[in-house]
Amino acid sequence: MTSIRNILAVSLTATLGLAGGAFAQSFPDKPITMIVPFAAGTSTDTVSRLIAEGMSEELGQTVVVENRAGAGGSVGTQDVVSADSDGYTIAMGTVGTLAINKSIFPELPYDPESDVTPIAFVGYTPTLLVVGADTEFETLDDLVEAAKADEGVTFASTGNGTSTHLAGELLKTLSDTNMIHVPFGSGAVGLAAVMSGEVDFMFNHPVSAKQNVDAGKLRALGVSGAAGSEVAPEVPPINESFEGFDLIAWWLMHGPADMPADVAEALNNAVTTAIASDAVTDYFAKSGISKGDMAFGELNAFISSEVKKWGDIANAANAQAD
Amino acid sequence: MELLSNIALGFETAFTAEALFYCFLGCCIGTFVGALPGIGPMVTISVALPLTFGLDPTVALIMLAGIFYGAQYGGSISSILLNLPGTASTAVTALDGYPLAQSGRAGFALFINAVASFCGSSISILVVMAFAPAIAEIALRFNSTEYFAVMVLGLVAACTIGGGSPLKSLIMVVFGLILGIVGMDINSGAMRYTFGFLELTDGISLISVAMGMFGVAEIVRKMASPSTDGSRSMVRDLSLGSMLPSRKDLSRLWLPTLRGTAVGSMIGALPGAGPTVAAFMAYATEKKIARDPARFGRGAPEGVAAPEAANNAAVQAAFIPTLSLGIPGDVVMAILLGAMIMHGVVPGPQFISNEPAMFWGLLVSFWLGNLILLFLNLPLIGLLVKIITVPGRILHPVVIFFICLGSYSVANNVFDVFVTLIFGMLGYLLMRRGFHPAPVLLGFILGPMMEENLRRSLVIARGDPSVFLERPASAVMLGLAVLLILLPLRKPVIRMLNRKPG
Known part of the structure; x- marks a missing residue:
């Protein structure tokens, strides 16, 4: 664009x-x-x-x-x-x-x-990659680093084959790490699981994630679109770390x-x-x-x-x- | 003191003529559509949503929420009078409400329903007012492991819910579990038993199963055997005295109502459980602790009071995760959340501090709305009971019409209407063999949730099943479930042991 x-x-x-x-x-x-x-x-x-x-x-x-x-x-x-x-x-x-x-x-x-x-x-x-505020992941690098371990990290999605699932899969492919998909029937419940730290991260629409980011319950580590996000301009596009990530x-x-x-x-x-x-x-x-x-x-x-x-x-x- | 000033602020917002009017309107519409079998709050709110665009956001939400909780009151009316749950969450109420009505105490059952519903809602609203943010935090700690354990406990506790033969109940629960498998498997994306129907990808519609097996089956049964229609006896006595519970009833009912409220408030606050699960759990609790569980299913007043208190409490408590985290617990909540977003209000952790007038206004309006519903329902009881006297040749086609309309409107799809009718035929055949549809509904609702959470827990635990015992809350609930299975075996086992030496 x-x-x-x-x-x-x-x-x-x-x-x-x-x-x-x-x-x-x-x-x-x-x-x-x-x-x-x-x-x-x-x-x-x-x-x-x-x-x-x-x-x-x-x-x-x-x-x-x-x-x-x-x-x-x-x-x-x-x-x-x-x-x-x-x-x-x-x-x-x-x-x-x-x-x-x-x-x-x-x-x-x-x-x-x-x-x-x-x-x-x-x-x-674009969607925001969010993690729970209580997790040790401060940056995208932290997350990817953790995903290199055998245990890997988990990511929530709104269901198998949805855009939130495939975004996680793309990150996994590009970073060549171990990211485990945890599908949720409803995105809202998935977001709750990220908030509580049960699941490590999730790609979510800015509208539902932003307020919780502002309130300190979630941390946004990246934006899925290469152009960044208008509502969260301070969050870096994932494309900066992994070229070709533009969803x-x-x-x-x-x-x-x-x-x-x-x-x-x-x-x-x-x-x-x-x-x-x-x-x-x-x-x-x-x-x-x-x-x-x-x-x-x-x-x-x-x-x-x-x-x-x-x-x-x-x-x-x-x-x-x- | 802060709470008091907040409530005062709420009254300021909710006590305007406009707010009161729309609250009243929402409650009336809610009661009406709730009572119509098949047409539930979900469809009504989605239809009413665009009509509220011109309104002030708070007023619009007051009305839409009124439809939601009003439908719980209305839904039980048709459950009690006609054995046709108006909404799925009131299906449990039919178990004892309908027998009560058939024994000529329809007015009494409706009275208990209204009062228990009011108690459940009011207490739950107070809980929301006082502890919403704290409860939201606690609910967040509930992981898939605990969800799984709750579902197991619920299923075990409630599997003999239908009354009559426990074996038949169990068969029906399993049948419900099997029905719940239909659709796209959320983990692998594989299609299970969809037989190439794209319409079955998201599973069989709950409305179709509920309305088919309860509604259509019941109508067919009535048409097949008109002589057993007990309508004459039911309207014998409509004086106020016959409706009012005696002192003995009251002393017997206040505890079940409170227990139902407690169960409802807890289950309702969990995103992803909902009023139907709450009603089943409350009913199962009462049946378990009753001295004479055999009365249940034959017109036990507790069997109306507890689930009604629970589903109404759950509906109010469901606003906790929605308003304080922006996380809707079920489909209706998701629509209400969507409505808020469309009106430019985004619920979330900052909602209460950003929009105090709206938050407290909404809660106070909920309470006013429940008061309105109580006074709307009580005087109407006499009129409502007369529905039973409407001749079947008029009533039955009308009900079938609304059931078809309701099934269609869930996804605006004719496919679902046929599914409903198929389940109606199936339900009738099962009913004739003494199989009750309530356990089917239980298995159908809990099964998929249980499976989802079981597999999710295992994926997150990297395949280690000991996670269910390591987390204390889950271990306790699973332990309780095992106890519940073993307890009934106690007597036969002791008998067997005693016999052995002899």
């Missing part, structure tokens, strides 16, 4: 915005359903609802959020992929549904590279394949407006989420590159749900 690309993206989306605005008068003549493939109350749900609010205002038609959770988001995503591509059924895709799942679920009924029409890049966030969680709005280009652009315009709204700006700032800054035309390539990146990590870690 270089600054030149930022400027390009902003100006591009602005032009698209104008074009879409003219079209938007005819396209949505009935409510739009936005499928959120995760449960209510999750961060993806929160992001989706805020975006849906902004889109409704811009489009003059209600964007109805429908949670359809299951199988790491695959159930809801499959529903959208097999829906009519008229733009009235769209989904909030994530790094999980559009990238990781492809290498984790061998029987995934859809292919994120060919079965979706990307609409807009909504936002992204972000992201949200990308999409529809089924073969959506008419003008419809996709009209929706892209609405999402862009929604992202600029005060409510979204406010929420993103608080949660450490950066606004999506990618041109409409780059989205397909982005999905492909992410599929490959996470696929490589998953293969190296031999993580697969079969």
Whole structure:
């Protein structure tokens, strides 16, 4: 996300915005359903609802959020992929549904590279590598040093084959140490285990980790994104110690394949407006989420590159749900 | 003194007309959806969440939380009157509440339910007010080892919960444990018994099992044998006198209520246990220490008071890890946490000091809400009891409709509706053979938690099983579980030993 690309993206989306605005008068003549493939109350749900609010205002038609959770988001995503591509059924895709799942679920009924029409890049966030405040790990080096022993160190995740699991696996591969995966069904319970020192470390979204870091219950040793984190600028990117460590969680709005280009652009315009709204700006700032800054035309390539990146990590870690 | 000034601050926040109105509204909606089988607080809160965007965050949360604890009151109403748990956490209440109602004491059972629920909640709220941060710290020390031990103890203590033949109960517990295996194995990521259905990746839906085996099965049973419908006898006497417990009842019920509250407050404060587990544990405790355990399952008032006090206490205590650590204990709490974040408030260790008006306002509003619920429920008892007299040809289709709606709404998936109906048929067949569905639910809920924590403990201990005995709390609980298994064997063994010399 270089600054030149930022400027390009902003100006591009602005032009698209104008074009879409003219079209938007005819396209949505009935409510739009936005499928959120995760449960209510999750961060993806929160992001989706805020975006849906902004889109409704811009489009003059209600964007109805429908949670359809299951199988790491695959159930809801499959529903959208097999829906009519008229733009009235769209989904909030994530790094999980559009990238990781492809290498984790061998029987995934859809292919994120060919079965979706990307609409807009909504936002992204790096995760924080946190340890309990009572542990002896003051820096990432301490942790890696401890992981060299036979006993190794343990890391919590939100489940097998999730981004938090694969981030840990990547660190293990790059540092060539002994890091033992401890999957938790819920990220919150995993974070509690890190706080109590039961598990050594975890990659966690800044929003739930930051306050506990500030309160001295957790220590943040690294940021998963090479660009660092906006809410925790003092924490060094892991990339500085282990080159090639650049992982972000992201949200990308999409529809089924073969959506008419003008419809996709009209929706892209609405999402862009929604992202600029005060409510979204406010929420993103608080949660450490950066606004999506990618041109409409780059989205397909982005999905492909992410599929490959996470696929490589998953293969190296031999993580697969079969 | 600081506590008093904090409570005063809470009253200031919670006693505004707006806050009171939304508290009342939340409690009413909660009672209503709680009483409808299948539609629980989770679905309602996710639907109501976007509607609260325009409100002040504190007021919005007061209302959403009202739906949550209001649903516990409502859920037991349908458990007692119709043997259809409105929410999974009130399934235990049906064990004795329904027999009470069938013996013509529906009003009495509802009265106990309301009062025990109120006691459980109020005491638990006081505990939250006084000790929230301290309890959160203690709960954190609870590692997977201890979780595993609690689950084992709970399972052993409650496995004969259904009444009737212990062997049949045990078979049903094991059946529940097997059902709990379905889905993606969290450790290896392997699919277990999903038969290629993506919908089963996260396991069978709890609502489907509970509503199928209790709700659908019960309706089918009633339709199959309309003559056994005891509705005529149930509405004989609706005077206030018939509802009020006698002095003897009161002296017999206050201790179970307090014990239920204690169990509920403890279990509720643990992130990852929840009100359903609390209710099962409280019921099992009462049955274990009762002089005459045979009364349970046939309309023992303690069997209503203890689990109701426990699940309501647990619901309030569940706010401890959510508000003071930002760690939600269950799905409903996760949604409430999400609601707070959407309103720009991030719960965590600094929440209490950063937002004192909101924290104390919320707690005081919980208490007011429970008071509202008590006074909402008591006068309604007379009206509610009449539900039983609604002819089956009207009531049954309506209930089935709501069960289907509820199963669908969990994940907005038709698949779950069919799963519910399959479990309904299965539940009916089992019921006819004298197998009670409650132990299935116990195994189904505890099994996966037990497995998860067992394997997690072993991974963290690098495969060394002695960790369960090295940690004192876990050793004590596992020891208790072993005792519970051995105690019933005591008499036969002594008899055998005595016989030998002779």
